[in-house]
Amino acid sequence: MDRYAVFGHPIGHSKSPLIHRWFAEQTGQVLTYEAILAPLDGFADSWLHFVAEGGRGGNVTVPFKEQAFALAQVLSKRAQLAGAVNTLYLDEQQRLCGDNTDGAGLVADLLRQDVLLEGANVLLLGAGGASRGVIQPLLDAGAARIHLANRTVPKAQQIAQLFDSRVSAGSYAEVPKERWHLLINATSSGLQGERPPLHEQHLEYCQLAYDMLYGAEPTPFLQWCHQQGVPQTADGLGMLVSQAAESFTIWRGVQPEVEPVLLKLRELLR
Numbered sequence: 001m002d003r004y005a006v007f008g009h010p011i012g013h014s015k016s017p018l019i020h021r022w023f024a025e026q027t028g029q030v031l032t033y034e035a036i037l038a039p040l041d042g043f044a045d046s047w048l049h050f051v052a053e054g055g056r057g058g059n060v061t062v063p064f065k066e067q068a069f070a071l072a073q074v075l076s077k078r079a080q081l082a083g084a085v086n087t088l089y090l091d092e093q094q095r096l097c098g099d100n101t102d103g104a105g106l107v108a109d110l111l112r113q114d115v116l117l118e119g120a121n122v123l124l125l126g127a128g129g130a131s132r133g134v135i136q137p138l139l140d141a142g143a144a145r146i147h148l149a150n151r152t153v154p155k156a157q158q159i160a161q162l163f164d165s166r167v168s169a170g171s172y173a174e175v176p177k178e179r180w181h182l183l184i185n186a187t188s189s190g191l192q193g194e195r196p197p198l199h200e201q202h203l204e205y206c207q208l209a210y211d212m213l214y215g216a217e218p219t220p221f222l223q224w225c226h227q228q229g230v231p232q233t234a235d236g237l238g239m240l241v242s243q244a245a246e247s248f249t250i251w252r253g254v255q256p257e258v259e260p261v262l263l264k265l266r267e268l269l270r
């Protein structure tokens with residue numbers, strides 16, 4: 001049977017095995033998908049061992065996305081721009097290919113929720129890997145402008161420099177006074193029960209506030225946006241399922257349906 005796996009550290013919490021098993025059931029694909037805890041200094045060895053045992057493809061999560069990027073022999077354009085790989089597979093010549101489906105997953109999830117990306121001004125909070133990976137897909141989907149706000153300003157500036165003049169960067173205190181239509185929290189602040197220190201004036205024109213994190217309860221950022229009157233809020237569970245769907249399509253050539261899997265997963269989180 002064709003084998004797939006997600007590699008991470010930690011990995012016990014990963015929803016990917018469940019998601020891909022549901023996708024396989026739904027599309028009639030015969031495969032196995034497991035979670036592999038790779039040692040912090042042993043991602044490459046884990047992957048090579050998996051392939052030697054017949055592994056066909058994999059997902060990569062924290063903290064190995066940059067190492068997967070370094071290991072891949074062939075990189076997609078979007079993986080190059082993200083500087084990170086979340087999807088690995090072998091092509092017909094047995095070369096290791098690296099792709100990144102995170103940004104496409106976010107865009108798919110925003111479109112699923114009827115967000116208008118064409119011409120949108122996007123305020124993107126945070127300047128880690130999660131932030132960098134979604135910029136080009138948002139631009140490709142029609143975003144007019146993306147501003148990165150981050151506590152550590154040089155990190156945001158370094159990322160902005162990789163893109164054209166539609167992308168800018170600065171501190172939370174100096175966010176330009178624009179009509180921000182879409183706010184995306186790509187920081188890990190929610191994991192500490194916090195929210196980014198953004199001034200509420202930037203929420204005035206916001207149609208949707210999105211947090212890449214997810215959980216049983218709305219994140220502090222989403223709670224705050226809701227209290228401030230932002231009409232629509234969404235967490236990152238849809239992004240998780242949508243990026244998985246993109247990976248599944250790359251491996252199997254069959255596109256699974258996101259919605260039923262998302263509903264089941266949401267039920268499970270409650």
Ligand code: ATR
Pocket residue numbers: 125126127128129130131150151152153155186187188189192194195196197
């Ligand atoms: P990832 O690769 O998942 O994006 P990361 O590289 O560790 O993870 O980046 C985490 C991001 O969350 C950074 O932008 C970080 O801000 P700094 O670069 O200034 O450290 C941001 N972050 C984490 N905790 C935060 C908090 N409590 N408030 C605001 N930003 C926070």
